[in-house]
Amino acid sequence: MGLTPAGERVWDAAREIFYQEGVRSTGVAEIAERSGVGKPSIYRAFGSKDELAVAYLREKGISPQEIIETVRAACPGDPRAQLRRVVAEIAEAIAAPGHRGCPLANTVVEFPDRAHPVRVAAQEQKQRYLELFTELVEPLPLADPGQVAYLIQMLVDGAHITSQVFDPGRSAAGLVTAVDRLLDAFLDQEESDVH
Template sequence: MTSEERTPAGQRVWETARELFYREGVRSCGVAEIAEHSGVGKPSIYRNFGSKDELAVAYLREKAVPPREILRAAQEAYPGDARAQLRRVVAEIAREITAPGHRGCPLANAVVEFPDRTHPVREAAEALKREYLGLFRELVAPLPVGDPENLAHLIQMLVEGAHITGQIFGPDRSAANLVDATDRLVDSYLSD
């Protein structure tokens, strides 16, 4: 449901849930807490969103910038320069890691919160993560590398690690090291 389709109460629920899910985690926020913070009764929440799981899946989809948009922006910024496109995407992720209030990747956070791979929130988070892996695959495919599939997977691992270490050790170093490590990794894969 888009913001235009939501009732005013539904919009308050949406804004409250997005904030609580990111700050506190999806599992730790119940419908009662969302109702209390939004000033909207539980029946209205269910009328607007169906269930907490549906609300959480919508939240994840909203938080995930579509990889097609990311790829298109990189290609427009650096037409014909695959390495510069990859650097741009990684630099954007690094900037995100250093943004005030950043609490890690919401998709990765959801995967950790929902260990059951069949849970709808977990399924949505994994599907969106696979799309990001596909983005890295597309970014490295034009490069003269021996194993682009593995390189894409390793870059995804660096991104995930940077989000986590940014939470543990501080964002600035993790963001800078993400950019540096990705460059070094790509260099190690380039064919002579």
């Protein structure tokens, strides 16, 4: 981003507050107070709170291509192991202390207007993750990899949410089990359809 030291303090404060307290409920005054940088400087560096929030959401989105390359190198020729590795990493994040759910999903809930630029940025990142899951399941013998990927995304989002209501460790472990059972069910179905 090429930020000044003051801009870095704003960026760090905004990212922390957005994740812990939500984007919509966070005001520029709170970011200014936490960072020690005046509101005019924040507007000069970032334009608006919405622009700062969009940058935050884009940063939260890990590059799906990087994930694919990493898991393919770690588990060459084994698409199921690649998917398991990604799901295990998500589960680990869900069980980590201080986890407050998926920042993208949290933001989508905060902004009901589907055309709002902050919501659009969150949705775009969620779409990239859905495409990641689709790419991971496509090599498996499935009639509809897109549907399976969508169901996996639902399980991931559900685990993020239940970790905020119930035991995070249980939600994380449940995610791993549920994705495995989902795949087993679809793969068994494909096999029985062939015979």
